[in-house]
Amino acid sequence: QSALTQPPSASGSPGQSVTISCTGTSSDVGNYNYVSWYQQLPGKAPKLMIYEVSKRPSGVPDRFSGSKSGNTASLTVSGLQTEDEADYYCSSYGGSNWVFGGGTKLTVL
Amino acid sequence: EVQLLESGGNLVQPGGSLTLSCAASGFTLGNYAMSWVRQAPGRGLDWVSVITGSGSGSKTFYADSVKGRFTFSRDNSKNTLILQMNGLRAEDTAMYYCARMEYYAMAVWGQGTTVIVSS
Numbered sequence: 001q002s003a004l005t006q007p008p009s010a011s012g013s014p015g016q017s018v019t020i021s022c023t024g025t026s027s028d029v030g031n032y033n034y035v036s037w038y039q040q041l042p043g044k045a046p047k048l049m050i051y052e053v054s055k056r057p058s059g060v061p062d063r064f065s066g067s068k069s070g071n072t073a074s075l076t077v078s079g080l081q082t083e084d085e086a087d088y089y090c091s092s093y094g095g096s097n098w099v100f101g102g103g104t105k106l107t108v109l
Numbered sequence: 110e111v112q113l114l115e116s117g118g119n120l121v122q123p124g125g126s127l128t129l130s131c132a133a134s135g136f137t138l139g140n141y142a143m144s145w146v147r148q149a150p151g152r153g154l155d156w157v158s159v160i161t162g163s164g165s166g167s168k169t170f171y172a173d174s175v176k177g178r179f180t181f182s183r184d185n186s187k188n189t190l191i192l193q194m195n196g197l198r199a200e201d202t203a204m205y206y207c208a209r210m211e212y213y214a215m216a217v218w219g220q221g222t223t224v225i226v227s228s
Contacts, residue, residue, distance in 0.1 A: 003153070036214035038154070045206055045221060046146075046154065051214035089154050093213045096170045098144070098156040 004029065004090055004101035011107040012080045020104045022073040022090030030071035034093035037066055037075045039086045046089065050075060082108050111135040111217055113207050118222030125197050129222055131190040131207035139163035139185040142210035145192050147203035155203070158192070159210065175201075197226045
């Protein structure tokens with residue numbers, strides 16, 4: 001049950017795009033299309049942004065998109081807005097457990 | 110409105126026990142798999158346990174770090190989840206969130222309850 005690997009930080013200017021990677025193994029990310037992404041604002045509970053690799057829940061802007069190749073999943077935020085500044089976590093189903101990434105702090109410059 | 114409300118967090122000594130509750134409203138708890146996720150101060154998210162829906166026999170699965178110490182159960186009559194935590198350690202100190210699972214993702218989250226394990 002090792003954690004998924006995310007870069008600790010990412011940044012971009014308003015209007016730009018940024019991509020956050022999430023690397024797992026053939027036992028989790030590489031074996032299941034059950035990768036999800038969460039946004040956490042300071043002092044708040046996490047919010048689901050992407051599920052099943054690339055699907056968006058109702059109400060999540062289409063600026064947020066997800067993809068996967070092999071053991072690595074990615075979250076792309078296009079047209080960055082100041083309110084996108086937050087911590088982002090990936091997660092993957094691993095058979096009988098779930099595993100999270102260490103989180104990426106996204107800064108909008 | 111779908112809501113989850115955790116309670117029961119407290120300060121407890123190492124080796125002690127604590128029971129967390131998660132009250133669900135706006136939906137029938139038994140129809141969904143539910144998870145507990147925790148977050149230590151200043152750290153990332155850490156999956157703790159899941160209970161499958163009643164239709165799947167309400168099976169439970171645990172992270173290795175809590176297996177044998179934590180027990181996850183559901184009281185469908187009260188629409189409430191219970192996390193019984195025994196043998197608590199300093200590393201169990203965290204905010205504990207319950208979450209409703211949909212499509213193998215944590216789709217709905219509560220606001221969390223704080224557990225501090227310290228002497």
